[in-house]
Amino acid sequence: MNDTPEIRTRFAPSPTGFLHIGGVRTTLYNWLFARHHGGRFVLRIEDTDEVRSTVDSVTAILDSIRWLGLDWDEGPLDLEREQGDFGSYYQMRRLPLYQEQVRKLLQEGKAYPCYCTREETEVVRQAAKEKGEPRPEDPCRRLTEAKRREHEAAGRKPAVRFIMPDEGETVVDDLIRGQVRFENKLQQDLVIQKTTGGPTYNFACVCDDHAMRISHVIRGDEHLSNMPAQARIYEALGWQPPLFAHLSMIMGPDGTKLSKRHGATSVLEYRDMGFLPEALRNYLALLGWATSDSRQIFTPEDLISAFDLPGCQKNPATFDPAKLSWMNGEYMRALEPAEIVRRAEPFLQRAGLIPQPAGPALESLAALEREKFKLLSDVPARTDFFYRETEATDKARKVLAAPEAKAVLEGLAGLLEPFAPFTEKPLEECIRRFCAERALKAGQVFHPLRAAVSGRTDGPTLFLMLELMGRETVIARLRKTAARLA
RNA sequence: GCCCCCAUCGUCUAACGGUUAGGACGUAGCCCUUUCAAGGCUAAAACAUGGGUUCGAUUCCCGUUGGGGGCACCA
Numbered sequence: 001m002n003d004t005p006e007i008r009t010r011f012a013p014s015p016t017g018f019l020h021i022g023g024v025r026t027t028l029y030n031w032l033f034a035r036h037h038g039g040r041f042v043l044r045i046e047d048t049d050e051v052r053s054t055v056d057s058v059t060a061i062l063d064s065i066r067w068l069g070l071d072w073d074e075g076p077l078d079l080e081r082e083q084g085d086f087g088s089y090y091q092m093r094r095l096p097l098y099q100e101q102v103r104k105l106l107q108e109g110k111a112y113p114c115y116c117t118r119e120e121t122e123v124v125r126q127a128a129k130e131k132g133e134p135r136p137e138d139p140c141r142r143l144t145e146a147k148r149r150e151h152e153a154a155g156r157k158p159a160v161r162f163i164m165p166d167e168g169e170t171v172v173d174d175l176i177r178g179q180v181r182f183e184n185k186l187q188q189d190l191v192i193q194k195t196t197g198g199p200t201y202n203f204a205c206v207c208d209d210h211a212m213r214i215s216h217v218i219r220g221d222e223h224l225s226n227m228p229a230q231a232r233i234y235e236a237l238g239w240q241p242p243l244f245a246h247l248s249m250i251m252g253p254d255g256t257k258l259s260k261r262h263g264a265t266s267v268l269e270y271r272d273m274g275f276l277p278e279a280l281r282n283y284l285a286l287l288g289w290a291t292s293d294s295r296q297i298f299t300p301e302d303l304i305s306a307f308d309l310p311g312c313q314k315n316p317a318t319f320d321p322a323k324l325s326w327m328n329g330e331y332m333r334a335l336e337p338a339e340i341v342r343r344a345e346p347f348l349q350r351a352g353l354i355p356q357p358a359g360p361a362l363e364s365l366a367a368l369e370r371e372k373f374k375l376l377s378d379v380p381a382r383t384d385f386f387y388r389e390t391e392a393t394d395k396a397r398k399v400l401a402a403p404e405a406k407a408v409l410e411g412l413a414g415l416l417e418p419f420a421p422f423t424e425k426p427l428e429e430c431i432r433r434f435c436a437e438r439a440l441k442a443g444q445v446f447h448p449l450r451a452a453v454s455g456r457t458d459g460p461t462l463f464l465m466l467e468l469m470g471r472e473t474v475i476a477r478l479r480k481t482a483a484r485l486a
Numbered sequence: 487g488c489c490c491c492c493a494u495c496g497u498c499u500a501a502c503g504g505u506u507a508g509g510a511c512g513u514a515g516c517c518c519u520u521u522c523a524a525g526g527c528u529a530a531a532a533c534a535u536g537g538g539u540u541c542g543a544u545u546c547c548c549g550u551u552g553g554g555g556g557c558a559c560c561a
Contacts, residue, residue, distance in 0.1 A: 014561045049560055118559075125558095134488070159559050177491070186489060186557090194559040201561045225490060225556040248492075249554065257554075286498065286510090294500050294509045313499080315492045316554055323498065323511040333524075371524040382522095399521095428520095446520040458522030 007039025008215045011065075011072075012205065014046045015057035018266040019064040021258060021319060022220060022250045025284045029247060030218045031070040032285065032307040042212055043075030044089045046205070048198050053092075055079055064267040068277045069300075074212075086212045091204050098199035098207050101237060102160050102192060110236045111192060113158035114140035115151040138189040160193035162203070162233060170228040175216075175245040175309050182228040190229050202226055206233045209242055218245045218309075221316075245309050248288055248316040258319050274347060274375030275324070279331040283324045288313045297330060329374040337366035344379035351380035357387040360468040368460045368468070385454045386469055389477065396451040400485060404440065405448040409482035411438070412449060413475055422471045428463040452481035 009030040013023055034041040043065070047053040058079060065072070074084025082089055087097070105111035116124070116139060128136035138161060143151075151158070164187040172180045192203035199207070209217060224246045234241040252262035264270060270280055282298055289311045298306060332340065341348070341362045348354040348362065356362055365383040366373075372382060384390060392400070399405070415434055419427070435445050450462055453474055459465060466474050 012561090016561075046561060052560070114559090116559095121559085129487080132487085161559095180490070182490075188557085191559045196559080198559085200559065205561085220555090221491070222555055223561090226561095227490090246491085251554075253497080255553070283498095288498090290499050292500060292502095294498090296498095296510050313492095317499090318497060320497050320511065326511055329524090369523085372522070442520060450521060456522090460522090462520055 005215055006213070007034060007037040008042060008213055009034045009039065009218055010042035010044050010209070010212065010214050012044040012046050012208075012219075013061050014049060014052075014201075015054060015061060016049060016052040017057055018268060019061045020265040021267065021284070024064070024068065024267050024280070025250060025287060026218065026220055026247060027065055027070055028068070028281060028284055029289070029307075029312075030216075031072075032304055033216060033218060033309065034073075035304045036307050039215070040073040041070075042084065042086075042089070042214065043072040044208060044212070045076060045091065046201065047090055047092050048201065048204055050092075050196065050198065060266075060268065067271050068267065068281060070281075091199070091208065094204075094208065095198065097211065098193070098204055099197065101207055102199075102203075105162065105192070105236060106160065108236075109163075111160050111162045112141060112143070112189075113148070114138070114161045114189075114191070115143070115148070115156045115158045116140060117156075134183075134186050135188050141189060157195040159191045159195050161189040162192045162229070162236070164189050164229065164232060170231050172227040172231055172244070174224070174227075175243055176312050176314060177224075177246060180224065180227065184228070187228050187232075192233070202229050203233060206230050206237070206239075210234070210237070210239045214242050216243045216245060218247065221246050221249050245312070248313055250287060251316050251318045253318060253320070255318065262319070263321065274344075274377035275328050276331045276343070276376070279328040280324070282331070283327045287317045287319065297327070325374055332373040332375075332378075333371055335370075337363045337370060340366040340370065340373065340376075340379060344376040347377045348380050351384060353380050353384060353387065359387045359470070359473075364468060365460075368464065382459070385456070385459075389480075390455045392451065392455040393457065395457040396455055399447045399451040399457055400481065402444070402448060404444060405452075406482050406485040408438075408440070408445055408448050409452050409478050409485070412445070413478040413482065416471070416478075417475050419471075422467060424463045424467045427466050431463070449478075453477050 011023075011027040011030050013019065019027075031041050033039075045058055045061075047058070058076070062076065062078065074086065075089040076082045088094055102111065106113070120139075124139060125136045140158075140161065141163065165184040168184050170182045170184055170187070172182070174180055190202060191200050193199055208214075227244070231241060250258045252258045254262070258265060264273065267280075271277070278300060281300070282303065285298070285303055285307065286296065289307065290313070291306055291311060295306075335343065344366075345354060353362065362383065365386060366379060369379075369382045373379060411434065412431070415430065416422075416427075419430055431445060431449070432442070434440075435442055446462055447457070450459060450465075451457060453466065453469065460468075
């Protein structure tokens with residue numbers, strides 16, 4: 001085909017919890033970048049934390065990404081099955097691969113076994129800190145053979161540390177931030193293999209990004225400081241590193257890192273609140289990325305064709321639930337009524353509106369109330385009163401407390417009971433005439449009528465609402481409400 | 487404490503040396519209207535700060551301040 005290497009991106013979560021908003025944005029950017037360039041998007045599970053990784057997290061992460069509609073070309077399909085040609089996409093199933101590279105580095109003298117216990121390491125670290133030294137000493141770097149044997153004889157299992165240069169600097173190119181420089185004398189020899197034999201993050205990540213031929217590593221800002229270590233590992237292994245792009249973080253409304261206390265942070269919570277995945281995607285795409293015309297609404301296809309790294313922001317962005325909500329409303333309004341009902345199914349079910357009770361078709365109600373829906377959960381919330389009596393809101397009670405309300409409702413009930421046809425226009429004419437005859441202002445009649453019939457002060461256009469509700473329900477509710485009024 | 491990153495309306499952002507500093511969310515007002523929305527119009531609202539460089543800096547450089555991230559056998 002051509003000689004430009006294939007674009008391959010990846011999202012590599014550690015399964016130690018649900019997928020949060022920040023993780024979604026990273027996933028989205030990787031996915032968009034791959035799709036934009038006709039490349040491949042890989043999902044890799046970094047489960048090397050033996051104590052915190054859980055299978056439930058894996059499932060939650062897979063579900064989250066699927067719900068968002070971000071399909072991956074390679075990676076796990078579930079806990080057992082995988083797709084892709086690069087071996088397992090679960091790191092814990094790739095152990096021999098890391099161990100082989102560790103052996104190589106050991107042989108070449110680029111790494112060494114370290115027998116220090118956590119406590120010993122901590123002591124050394126503390127000492128360096130107190131002396132104001134930039135980097136703690138690595139006691140095992142020059143272990144004598146005798147000392148090494150002593151440790152082995154004592155039954156100590158070594159970790160393996162990678163040797164970082166003592167002087168000079170490590171310069172890293174970042175697609176978003178440009179050149180970033182790190183002083184080597186500040187970098188400590190890092191553990192690449194734990195005493196358990198498992199790899200550490202920085203090592204496994206490098207091995208796999210190389211093995212999986214990842215061309216662009218797009219990840220959160222918190223990884224920028226891992227760059228010197230990773231850059232040196234690539235170099236030591238004789239590998240060409242991929243290109244890197246470090247995304248700024250997402251902040252909560254109070255300017256601190258987005259977390260639980262800012263409300264919902266798990267993607268699945270957004271799903272359960274009634275957000276549309278395409279709206280969340282659009283919103284998140286704009287959180288740290290923009291086009292030069294500051295366009296807001298993108299179709300999925302437009303998003304793919306417009307997205308690129310140069311539009312990415314260097315400074316952290318604050319998550320704004322109000323704007324997300326607005327955007328979801330935009331997407332809701334763009335849906336056909338039948339589609340709204342279909343997508344709202346889980347919410348309608350939960351509200352007992354599926355199977356649909358006797359009454360108007362859900363679809364016609366969706367059409368009626370479409371521009372008011374901000375969330376899928378609003379669909380049942382704004383239509384349930386058509387099917388069953390709901391408790392009157394405080395505002396509705398206040399309207400019904402008007403002195404003339406009782407008489408108005410009784411009058412309307414008597415007037416409408418035999419009235420035909422029970423359809424929008426004739427109903428309006430009839431009720432307006434009623435107002436004129438009794439010398440009442442329209443509002444004095446319309447407001448209590450709405451409140452009595454729907455239990456609320458906001459809602460669909462009045463006369464069409466009456467039509468859809470049907471004579472029987474309207475009359476029954478008018479009578480019942482009137483009877484309750486003193 | 488040390489290292490790294492960042493800095494335009496309250497928030498997301500546009501601008502790539504010369505603009506009345508633009509758009510969007512949110513907020514306020516008006517219009518539409520039987521309510522609530524939606525829609526339309528209008529308004530208030532920003533270049534953190536001090537030095538340079540330049541004929542000219544929001545834009546380039548340095549300092550300060552502020553914010554964020556990282557300093558694990560966690561990822």
